[in-house]
Amino acid sequence: MIQPERISELNQKPLRENARYVLYWMQQAQRAEWNHALEFAIMQANDLALPLQVSFALTDNYPEASERHYAFMLEGLSETASRLRDRGATFLLETGQPTEVVIRHARQAALVVTDRGGTRVQASWRVGLAKKLDCRLVQVETDVVVPVETAYPKEAYTAAVLRPKITRFLGQFLTPLKPTALHCMAPESSFVLETEHILQSLNIDRAVSRSHHILGGRSAAKQLLDNFIATNLSCYAEQRNDPSTDFASHMSPYLHFGQISPLEIALTVKGSGDNPNVSSYLEELIVRRELSWNFTHYNSNYDTYESLPNWARATLEKHANDPREFLYSQADLEEASTHDPYWNAAQRExxxxxxxxxxxxxxxxxxxxxxxxxxxxxxxxxxxxxxxWCLDGRDPNSFAGVAWCYGKHDRPWGEREIFGSVRYMNAAGLRRKFDMDGYLKRVADLNR
Ligand SMILES: Cc1cc2nc3c(=O)[nH]c(=O)nc-3n(C[C@H](O)[C@H](O)[C@H](O)COP(=O)(O)OP(=O)(O)OC[C@H]3O[C@@H](n4cnc5c(N)ncnc54)[C@H](O)[C@@H]3O)c2cc1C
Structure with missing residues (x-):
C-alpha cells in the first residue's frame, strides 16, 4: 500500500486520452526497488492497461556537480536501467533540461508520475513542469520514511522538537513496500546504457575526478549495508564517532542519489534486532536525516548564512572582528596543508x-x-x-550539516573568541577522545 500522504497532484490537468503509456519521470529516486513513485506509476499503468515508460533527464549543468558526481550517478543508473527492464518497463535516458525532456517524453503519456527531492532546484523543476505539462502530474514522496509535511507542518528548530513528531508516525510509515507486477510488459530488449560514453560526452566540470573508493549503484549499497549489519552495527553507538575506526554504514552517497531507499535501510537494520545500536542508527537515519529535509523544505535560506538562528548570527557577528591566529582562503584549504594535521587529513579523506x-x-x-x-x-x-568534493554533497544533509557547525539545530554554549556562544571543538578534544594517530594513518593509507 502507498500511504496517501506520500501522494500529491501537482496540477489539475486531465488524463490524456488514447495515450500509449504511463510516464514515470525518475529524478530523485534512482532505483527500481523500494520506490513508492515507481510502484504508484506501475499501478496507474495497470489500471489503464498501458505499459510503463521510465525517463531520466540528464542535465549537464546541475549546480555544483562534477565528474565525480556524474560518474557515481551513472554507475547507479546503469544498474537501475537493467532492473527496470527486468520488471517490464522501458527506460530512456536523454540529456537536456529536465522540464523540456519530460514534456517531450510526455506527449503520448496518459499522466506523468514523479518522485520528490529535498532541494530548491528539484522543487522548481516540478513546479515548472506542472505548469507546462498538458496532462496530469503526480508526485510521490519516497526518499524519506515519514513525508516531510506529515511529520511536522513547519520548521523544527531542533531534533528534540522533530523526534516525537516523527516517532508517532513510524507505525504508519515504517512499513514494507510490496512490488507490483506490471501487466503490459515492454518487449524484451538488449539495450545497454553506455554510461562511459555518456559520461565522456557531457560538458561538465572535470576538476573533481571520480572516486576510486566508492562505487555507485544499488548492489554496492546493499553489499555495504549487509557488511555493516554483520560486522559494525553491534558497535555503532559506541564507535561511530571514532575517526580512527570505520564503523559507519557509508549509505549517504547512495541515499543522496536515491540508489537505496531510507525505508529499506531502516527496515533491514530494524529487522536485525532490538538494541541500543539499532536505535542509535535509526536516530541518525530517520530523525537526523529527516530534520535536514525539514530544514530545506521550510527554510528558504537553507543554503546561506541567513538560515542560521538569530542567536547564532548575533554572537558570531559580535565576535566577527576578533583576531584570527590563522587565516586561510578556500584555495589554501584545498591544498590540505594547514598547520593542523587532523584537519588536513580530513580534507584529504x-x-x-x-x-x-x-x-x-x-x-x-x-x-x-x-x-x-x-x-x-x-x-x-x-x-x-x-x-x-563529497559524493553525498548538495543534499539536505549537506546544508543542515554545514549550518550545524555555525549553530543551527544546536544551542548556545559558553562564550569564547571568534565562536561567541556557538559550540567549539579543538584538536586536544580529538586527542583526548580518540586515537588520532590511527586516523592519520588510516587516511595516509588511502593513497597506497
Ligand atoms: C559539516 C558537515 C557536513 C555534512 N555534509 C553532509 C553531506 O554533504 N551529506 C550527507 O549525507 N551528510 C552530511 N553530513 C552529516 C553526516 O556527517 C553524514 O550523513 C554521515 O557522516 C554519512 O556517513 P554514513 O552514511 O556512513 O553515516 P552513518 O553513521 O552510517 O549513518 C547512516 C545515515 O544516517 C544519516 N546521518 C548520519 N549522521 C547524520 C547527521 N549528523 N545528520 C543527518 N543525517 C545523518 C545519513 O543519512 C547516513 O547515511 C554533514 C555533517 C557535517 C557536520
Missing amino acids: MMLTGKMHNYMRMYWGKKILEWSASPQEAFHTTLALNNK
Whole structure:
C-alpha cells in the first residue's frame, strides 16, 4: 500500500486520452526497488492497461556537480536501467533540461508520475513542469520514511522538537513496500546504457575526478549495508564517532542519489534486532536525516548564512572582528596543508574518497569558522568545499550539516573568541577522545 500522504497532484490537468503509456519521470529516486513513485506509476499503468515508460533527464549543468558526481550517478543508473527492464518497463535516458525532456517524453503519456527531492532546484523543476505539462502530474514522496509535511507542518528548530513528531508516525510509515507486477510488459530488449560514453560526452566540470573508493549503484549499497549489519552495527553507538575506526554504514552517497531507499535501510537494520545500536542508527537515519529535509523544505535560506538562528548570527557577528591566529582562503584549504594535521587529513579523506568521517566533518567545519576572515565567508567556504568534493554533497544533509557547525539545530554554549556562544571543538578534544594517530594513518593509507 502507498500511504496517501506520500501522494500529491501537482496540477489539475486531465488524463490524456488514447495515450500509449504511463510516464514515470525518475529524478530523485534512482532505483527500481523500494520506490513508492515507481510502484504508484506501475499501478496507474495497470489500471489503464498501458505499459510503463521510465525517463531520466540528464542535465549537464546541475549546480555544483562534477565528474565525480556524474560518474557515481551513472554507475547507479546503469544498474537501475537493467532492473527496470527486468520488471517490464522501458527506460530512456536523454540529456537536456529536465522540464523540456519530460514534456517531450510526455506527449503520448496518459499522466506523468514523479518522485520528490529535498532541494530548491528539484522543487522548481516540478513546479515548472506542472505548469507546462498538458496532462496530469503526480508526485510521490519516497526518499524519506515519514513525508516531510506529515511529520511536522513547519520548521523544527531542533531534533528534540522533530523526534516525537516523527516517532508517532513510524507505525504508519515504517512499513514494507510490496512490488507490483506490471501487466503490459515492454518487449524484451538488449539495450545497454553506455554510461562511459555518456559520461565522456557531457560538458561538465572535470576538476573533481571520480572516486576510486566508492562505487555507485544499488548492489554496492546493499553489499555495504549487509557488511555493516554483520560486522559494525553491534558497535555503532559506541564507535561511530571514532575517526580512527570505520564503523559507519557509508549509505549517504547512495541515499543522496536515491540508489537505496531510507525505508529499506531502516527496515533491514530494524529487522536485525532490538538494541541500543539499532536505535542509535535509526536516530541518525530517520530523525537526523529527516530534520535536514525539514530544514530545506521550510527554510528558504537553507543554503546561506541567513538560515542560521538569530542567536547564532548575533554572537558570531559580535565576535566577527576578533583576531584570527590563522587565516586561510578556500584555495589554501584545498591544498590540505594547514598547520593542523587532523584537519588536513580530513580534507584529504574527502578529496580522495568523496566522503569524510562524520566526527571529522564537525571538526573540519568548525575550524573553517576559526580560520576565515568572517563567519559569512566561512559558511560559504564550508558549504562550497563540502558540495564540491563529497559524493553525498548538495543534499539536505549537506546544508543542515554545514549550518550545524555555525549553530543551527544546536544551542548556545559558553562564550569564547571568534565562536561567541556557538559550540567549539579543538584538536586536544580529538586527542583526548580518540586515537588520532590511527586516523592519520588510516587516511595516509588511502593513497597506497
Ligand atoms: C559539516 C558537515 C557536513 C555534512 N555534509 C553532509 C553531506 O554533504 N551529506 C550527507 O549525507 N551528510 C552530511 N553530513 C552529516 C553526516 O556527517 C553524514 O550523513 C554521515 O557522516 C554519512 O556517513 P554514513 O552514511 O556512513 O553515516 P552513518 O553513521 O552510517 O549513518 C547512516 C545515515 O544516517 C544519516 N546521518 C548520519 N549522521 C547524520 C547527521 N549528523 N545528520 C543527518 N543525517 C545523518 C545519513 O543519512 C547516513 O547515511 C554533514 C555533517 C557535517 C557536520
